[in-house]
Amino acid sequence: MSSSTELAGALEYHVANSLGWQDLRPLQRASIEPVRSGADCLLIAPTAGGKTEAASFPVLSRMIDEGWHGLSVIYVAPLKALLNNLLPRLDQYTAWLGRRVALWHGDIGDSARRAILSEPPDILLTTPESLEAVLVSRRVDHRLLFRDLHVVIADEIHSFAAGDRGWHLVAVLERIQRLAEHRIQRIGLSATLGNPEDVLTWYQGSNVAAGVGGRVISAGDPPAAPDLALDYVGSVENAAVVIAALHAGEKRLVFCESRAQAEQLTFGLRDQGVTTFISHSSLSLDERRQSETAFAEARDCVIVSTSTLELGIDIGDLDRMIQLDSPRSVGSFLQRLGRTGRRAGASRNALFLATEHETFLRAAGLLHLWGQGFVEPVTPPPAPRHIAAQQFLALALQEGRFARARWQEWWAGSPVMADGAEVLEYLASSGYLAEDGGWLFIGPSAERDFGGRNFLELLSTFIADLELTVLHGRKEIGGVSPISLNAAVIRGEKPLLLAGHAWKVVAVDWQRHRVDVEPEADRGKVRWSSEPLPESFEMVRARREVLLGEDPPASMSQRAVDALGTIRGVWSERVDPAGLVLARGEKDVVLWSMAGLRAHETLAAALPNEFEARSTNESMRFAPAFDLAEFRGSALGEALPFIAPDAVSGLKFSAALPADLARATLAERFVDRANASEVVGGPIAFANVPDSAS
Structure with a gap:
């Protein structure tokens, strides 16, 4: 090492000699003192900035110098695949010091779990759901297992904090804290955060009241400007042709916005003769493990994924990131962009391939928003x-x-x-x-x-859609939603698409949730249930700015230039630089407010029923009874979006709440009064309505 690191001597020796590192990365060096001091820490660095080692090296040093024994460290992550990927690295680091690490999640068998309980490791890699399973198990002595716990490390903390899994995690940690004999140090890792101090305070929980210090550690030079490109291809089939023709001999990772889209693209790429692997949550354990192995070892190939590979899984020496259509947040884009540029001399890059005008505009808006330096704050959902x-x-x-x-x-x-x-x-x-x-x-x-x-x-704190298990002989392929099994598919007249292959359905056992299939040459189709997603105010307004003339900070193909011109033409009467556009048609009045579904639904809740407001992310549509003066006077202080009684079923554990409280919980998570107020009070540049309405 170029200089002393203040790590434990044995660990520093192996970092220099076993790993051959001449020095630590900036975050790894900057984290040593605060982590070793026992402070709660949030460690932030670009993807591939060495966050795992930034947390684990000083924690292992504490373990050795302070003589910890038993289960001392819990390392939680949001994905099983991420934990699988971390295991070999942490196994190597702990073995240097005569310590052990073990893995516990839903894919780990009973014999491995019994071994962990009989002889707990020093570090346990797990998920919040598996921690809960341990806590509620009657065969576990919880106090004995957790009494020596000193540290909890949460990887990809932004992923937890943005949803109910984060609330579940911090609640479980408080229960474990009551069982432990030491104040538990909390360390979070993240690459993309717009409000790190808020997230750290949320994660600290009772440690704040106990006086445990909290420190945000961010280190490392900002990455070089990435190479960004935007293209319009018009269909998934065309995207497969373009990807097959580009960057032969390189490893390419393609992100898709749905499982169905990933399946279609994988089939199309294989049809083009491209070695292709696929990853999404409905594939079988065997299929996922085969893909994960191939990610790290293959070279000339394409890897097609949903958001499952967005987080920090090591997929080897990646050359290109390709985005089919567009993610719905800048934070998600930054995670995906960070999959590239990891090796010396390589640069970060992203190619957007839009299959529709709508998704092209979303991609252009996202790139424009990113170019302004915006990153969404991570806010835990209210009222858990x-x-x-x-x-x-x-x-x-x-x-x-x-x-x-x-x-x-x-x-x-x-x-x-x-x-x-x-x-x-x-x-x-x-x-x-x-x-x-x-x-x-x-x-x-x-x-x-x-x-x-x-x-x-x-x-589990989230609801999984009902899926039927698809099997070829004894081999499990994955799962599909019942909506994929229409009459023609069940009769074997049309194939099913799964794991990038077409299958003929041989039999469906609805009671056992099982589908037996055999290989089919023709392309199939598969669908999973989904609902339209609300988009943030910033994302939708960024699209408005693109429509008004702002170009995305990316090189554009001629197809993209032509598509943008066409889109701006279609939207020319819906956007105006002087303000929002209000227009009366023969049957309704439309306000092109571009404020996002949450703001629109909040405003709709404050309007008289006769307005009959209907909303999208881009607009609000009213009945002819719409009155602009009454609209301007909307009282938003107590407005809560309407929640249909049936929608409550999408809230896990809603059965254990009074119906009105469950609906209020959903409404409070959907409300956006601040941006609804901006719509009500904003200038309206063009009102094509009679004088009586204006």
Whole structure:
């Protein structure tokens, strides 16, 4: 090493001699002192900046110098594939020091789990759901397992913080903290964050009140400007032709915005004779493992993926990142861009291939927004009342019973339990928790709604669509949604597409959720259920700026230039530089407000019913009764978007909440009063409405 690192001597020796490193990377050196001090830390560096080592090296140094024993470190990540990828590296680092690391997630068998419980490793790689499974297991002595825990490292912390899995994670950590004999140091890792201090405070939880310091560590030179290109190809089939013709001999990673699109592109590329691998969440474990192995070893190939490869999985020596259509956030784009430029002399690059005018405009808007230096703040969704309900039930399983008067002690004032008293009252009054002498335990309603397969449903905080398992002989290919199995597919007249291959359906067993198939030469189709996604105010307004003349900071093919001209022509009467556009048609009034679905639905909730507002991300459509003066006077202070009763089923554990509270939870997560106010008060440049309406 070029100079002393302040790591433990044995570790520093192996970094220099076993790895052959002449020096640590900037973040790795900058993190040593704060991590070794015991402070909670958020470590930020560009993708491939060495974040794993920035956390693990000083933590391992503490482990050696302070004589930790037993399960001392938990390393959580949002994806099983990421944990699989990390295992060999951390196994090497711990072996240098005579320590051990082990892996525990949904794909790990019972024998490996029993070995972990009988002789716990020093570091456990796992997911929040698997931690919950350990906590609620009757065969685990929780206090014995977690008493020596000193550190929890959360990889890709932004991915957790943006959703309910993050609330679940921090709630589980508070329960583990109560079992541990030491204050648990919390370390988060991320490459893309617009508000790091807020995320760190959220992750620290009870450590803030306990006086544990929190430090954001960001180091390393900013990466060089990437090579960006934007093209319009018009279809997935054309995209396959273009990708097959480009960069032969190189490893190319293509991100798709849906599983169905990934399957179509993979089939098309293989049809072009391109060695292609595919990754998405509905593939079987065997298919995913084969792909992960190929990612690291193959060279002249294309890897097609949904967001599953967006996070920090090592896919080897990648040359090109190609984006089919567009992601829906700058943060997601930055994660994907960071998959390239990892080796010396290589540069970051991205090629956007748009298959529709709508997605071309989204890509152009995203690139324009990125060019302005914007990165979305990561904000945990508000009102996690359903997670509070899950936590009460999980605690009852974990402990067998808990004292009603002392439940707060388990979460130490965590905001996840801000409405805990109200939620607990409902659980007790509706039979989800039964009470005896001030003690609460699992009740008959919880047994009925969540008791199947030993309360397996309580371990996951998100709802997975029903899928049928697809098998060729004894080999599992993956899973498909029932909507993929129309009459023609079931009769074997049309093929099914899965894992990049076409299959003829031989038999469907609806009771066992099983589909038997055999190979088919013709192209098939596959669909998974999905809902239109609301987009942020910033993303939609960026599209407006592109429509008004801003060009994206990327080289554009002639096809792209022509497509942009066509799109601007189509939208010319819907956007105006002086303000929003209001236009009356024969049957309705349309406001092209370009503010995102959340702002539009919030505003719709404040308007009179006779306005009959209908919203998209780009516009609000009203009945002829629309009155501009009344619109301007909308009271948004208490407005909450309407939530249909059926929509509550999409909120996990909603059954354990009163119906009105479950709907309020969804509404509070959808509301956007700030940007709705901007629509109400913003200038309207063009109002093609009669004087009585204006």
